[in-house]
Amino acid sequence: MTLTAELKRVKFSTKHNKRITMIFYQLFESESSTYSYLLACEKNKEAVLIDPVLETLNRDQNLINTLGLKLKYTIETHVHADHITSASRLKEIFHCKNLVSINSKVKCADVYLKENDVIVFGEEKLIVLETPGHTHSCICLKNDSMIFTGDLIFIRGTGRTDFQEGNAHKMYKNIHEKIFSLPDQTRIYPGHDYKGIPFTTVELEKKFNPRINLNISENEFVEIMSNLNLSFPKKIKESVPANLNCGKLEIQ
């Protein structure tokens, strides 16, 4: 399927200031502290699920059914190293399409996303921003008031840059050019939080992010990132191959 057929640009009426509120659930998977995001159009119930996790497949399936939603797309913000996606399982169950960055090495997706693609579900939309840094294939997804940043920027932190073609220079550039350039009140919904905080804003991170606020230079940031001394992700050896396969686990 071509991008043009799958991803349409839509114009919203400017006659009505007040749009119907989007259905929005921030979901948490405790083992990897991953946030998945279920978004849906209040009107026609078409839904997308950002970064679904295999461990919470049953929960997500039940929630989608309980809410009467039609899952149209799963979207990966990147090829994860800490958990396995439930994308292929959700596709089997709901006949949705699996979306991932065109820059990834994933071969099994239905749609490959690139800069400025618009993902439409009912009257809602998400715009794709290519934001390499944590990995080469990282993307963010934004609408008028919120941005889903995956592992690019966290609440008072950032993703790590020490594997999967991570690059602190690219991360710095993308956070400055594509996140810090957004309106101050834009809400940032990250791919993880390890302290139980749900979201942050562009303004708060520009001021208070200890790694990458407006007063930290690119060189200082690169220095910080090269001295994190993080332990290797426990599940990377199983997660990356599985996620390159849309979460399908090979028979041993």
Next chain:
Amino acid sequence: MTLTAELKRVKFSTKHNKRITMIFYQLFESESSTYSYLLACEKNKEAVLIDPVLETLNRDQNLINTLGLKLKYTIETHVHADHITSASRLKEIFHCKNLVSINSKVKCADVYLKENDVIVFGEEKLIVLETPGHTHSCICLKNDSMIFTGDLIFIRGTGRTDFQEGNAHKMYKNIHEKIFSLPDQTRIYPGHDYKGIPFTTVELEKKFNPRINLNISENEFVEIMSNLNLSFPKKIKESVPANLNCGKLEIQ
């Protein structure tokens, strides 16, 4: 301090349909799967913190400071058996007042809440509903669009009723009379969720709660609750005495 001095009824202007959005953070403590709720007036930054947890004191203190909030009250939905409140520590730090139900045996609170009390912070307010069932001193807190239910009703579940004067008959009556009577779209924010789901609605629980939906009789509910066979809460022996003391830990 008397209730009348502390808890004022306020009238909101009806001239403006659109109110400024309340600052609202749902915060998660992973050891006891507790949700704390930080609510604040966007205008004057006065804040309340519902069910704060000792383990996340530093996180909450930092967040309150980062957001530039003035913590006015901590509010306990009940005397918890699974975690210790940070109420007294927050009072030391922020000089806020500790609020708890008048039906509790807590002696150290600053304000004792009863039915229909209105807790005011800036232009925001929360109304107190007495809802015994999980414990004798349980309360819920509601505004126009959301209700914080503590351990009365959970997402597709309820609090347990087998200790601290728990009573399944009272729980049934209070869920029906004080929760299911609210508008369908009222959002329910519970005191815990063990699956990583953030909220539910009155409509969803009336339809899909397996323990207490509109098709389950009082006798059936009491039968369900008496056969849960739950293990005793791990931290009850330290939590209840500490929480009766506003979270102050006695010197051993």
